[in-house]
Amino acid sequence: MPHIPLDSDLPGITGLFAYRPETARPLIELAEVLLRGPSSLTPGERELIATRVSHLNGCRFCTGAHAAFAAAQLPQGMDLVDRVRAEPAEAPVSDKLKALLAIADAVQRGGREVGEEEVAAARAAGASDAEIHDAVLIAAAFCMYNRYVDGLGTLVPEDPTAYTAMAVRIAADGYVGPVPPPRVRS
Amino acid sequence: MPHIPLDSDLPGITGLFAYRPETARPLIELAEVLLRGPSSLTPGERELIATRVSHLNGCRFCTGAHAAFAAAQLPQGMDLVDRVRAEPAEAPVSDKLKALLAIADAVQRGGREVGEEEVAAARAAGASDAEIHDAVLIAAAFCMYNRYVDGLGTLVPEDPTAYTAMAVRIAADGYVGPVPPPRVRS
Numbered sequence: 001m002p003h004i005p006l007d008s009d010l011p012g013i014t015g016l017f018a019y020r021p022e023t024a025r026p027l028i029e030l031a032e033v034l035l036r037g038p039s040s041l042t043p044g045e046r047e048l049i050a051t052r053v054s055h056l057n058g059c060r061f062c063t064g065a066h067a068a069f070a071a072a073q074l075p076q077g078m079d080l081v082d083r084v085r086a087e088p089a090e091a092p093v094s095d096k097l098k099a100l101l102a103i104a105d106a107v108q109r110g111g112r113e114v115g116e117e118e119v120a121a122a123r124a125a126g127a128s129d130a131e132i133h134d135a136v137l138i139a140a141a142f143c144m145y146n147r148y149v150d151g152l153g154t155l156v157p158e159d160p161t162a163y164t165a166m167a168v169r170i171a172a173d174g175y176v177g178p179v180p181p182p183r184v185r186s
Numbered sequence: 187m188p189h190i191p192l193d194s195d196l197p198g199i200t201g202l203f204a205y206r207p208e209t210a211r212p213l214i215e216l217a218e219v220l221l222r223g224p225s226s227l228t229p230g231e232r233e234l235i236a237t238r239v240s241h242l243n244g245c246r247f248c249t250g251a252h253a254a255f256a257a258a259q260l261p262q263g264m265d266l267v268d269r270v271r272a273e274p275a276e277a278p279v280s281d282k283l284k285a286l287l288a289i290a291d292a293v294q295r296g297g298r299e300v301g302e303e304e305v306a307a308a309r310a311a312g313a314s315d316a317e318i319h320d321a322v323l324i325a326a327a328f329c330m331y332n333r334y335v336d337g338l339g340t341l342v343p344e345d346p347t348a349y350t351a352m353a354v355r356i357a358a359d360g361y362v363g364p365v366p367p368p369r370v371r372s
Contacts, residue, residue, distance in 0.1 A: 003305045003322075004315040016319075022219045023323060026212035033208045058298060103337075111336025112244060119189045129190040133202075136189075136337040137209060144330035150297025151289075151322040 003153045011155040011162065012061035013145060027145070032175040034138050035069075041131055043171075044074035045097055048084045049104045049138045055085045056108045059146035061156045066142075068163035072171045095125040100135040107139035189339040197341040197348065198247035199331060213331070218361040220324050221255075227317055229357075230260035231283055234270045235290045235324045241271045242294045245332035246342045252328075254349035258357045281311040286321040293325035 006015035017024035035046045047070035054062035067085060071078040076092075083091040088101040099122035106113040114136065122132055157163070192201035203210035221232045233256035240248035253271060257264040262278075269277040274287040285308035292299040300322065308318055343349065 003300065003302075004319055020316075020319060020323075022223060023216065026216040026219065029212040030209065030216070033212065037208060057296065107333050107337045110243065111333035114189065114337045114339070116189075130206075133190055133206060133338065137206075137334055140330045140333035140337060143333055144326045147293050147297035147326035147329055148323055151293045151300045151326060152319065153300070 001153060002155065003151075006152075006154065008155065011157045012065065013149050013154065015154055016148060016152060027148075028175050030141060031145075034134060034141060036174050039130070039134060040128065041097075041100075041134065042073070044070055045093075046134070046138060047073060048081065048093070048097070049101060049135060050142050051081060051085050052088055052101055053104055053108050053139045053142040054146050056105065057143065057146035057150075059150050061149050061154060062142065062146050064157070064160065064163045065166055068160075068167035069170050072164075072167040096122070096127050096131070099125040100127055100131060103132065103135050104139035107136055108143060111140070187339060188341065189337075192338075192340065194341065197343045198251065199335050199340065201340055202334060202338060213334075214361050216327060217331075220320060220327060222360050225316070225320060226314065227283075227286075227320065228259070230256050231279075232320070232324060233259060234267065234279070234283070235287060235321060236328050237267060237271050238274055238287055239290055239294050239325045239328040240332050242291065243329065243332035243336075245336050247335050247340060248328065248332050250343070250346065250349045251352055254346075254353035255356050258350075258353040282308070282313050282317070285311040286313055286317060289318065289321050290325035293322055294329060297326070 002015065004019070007018055010018050017028065035050065036043050039046065047066050050066040051063060051070050054066055063085070067078065067081045070081045074080055080091065080093070084093060084101065088105070089098060091098070093101075099118070103114055103118050103122055106115070106118055119132060122135075127135075188201065190205070193204055196204050203214065221236065222229050225232065233252050236252040237249060237256050240252055249271070253264065253267045256267045260266055266277065266279070270279060270287065274291070275284060277284070285304070289300055289304050289308055292301070292304055305318060308321075313321075
């Protein structure tokens, strides 16, 4: 039961976007730029970082949603997403992505947890300054989105196909798409 | 020393805004709407929430900056800010603001830390749904800004007048002001 009155057909952050459009606008734009804007990291790789951080923060809605968004945009699908979510250092991804995921893990614990060591490891694995910047900001942003979604006690769909339906839309149209968020019955 | 090359005249988040204007835009717009947009909470009250969360996250730049922004917009100035930052439950602020600060403290620990109890206490003290929403989102957003600033190892001004100079600009023009961020020598 949400802590404030939200449209019960709109789960997770979508109900909050409808409740407060003034804050929804920059929150959606940030997700679009970070997760789908021009970058040397693919949208699927960036969604893996979002999924891992949401998992560490224990946010069921964001983990389910971004896992589906990652799976829809990666040839290896949900098998890979599940492995990255649970144990990124052992997952079959590039050394560069592993190092960026390690930075994201540090950011999730706290900004000052990111040391020279994690950054040097990412650089040695081929990460650019822009990729290190974006990994930090994606992880930091999900420390916000996760707290926003759970801090207001929003609805979590129990039916996993709800996330798949959202993934189809996000993969096609992005976060700032022409189609309104899907209405999901709880 | 920042983890990526940033303009050494631009401390904290201002160097990151210059480095990546595409993400700066929604990040600045979010701060403007949340901290200065139309609200039944004053800008000073909202800056107190930002200051308290930044303090709990151990982010020296954001704590110094938002403490100065709060002090510039509250008749009781820095004395009150210092008391709220250290011990909000004992500070001479309204019961409503105390309850919203308690919600912010819970959000800082994690989204699922906000329970029915904290929300009921805020409501009993007169907080509206919109105020509860905004307290949660301000706290969540500073869990992002703080991690972004510290996760990239940005410059922290040692001279406290650097924050006062920023506060004059923010109080006059807002976060999306016509004047570029001040250049502060480290």
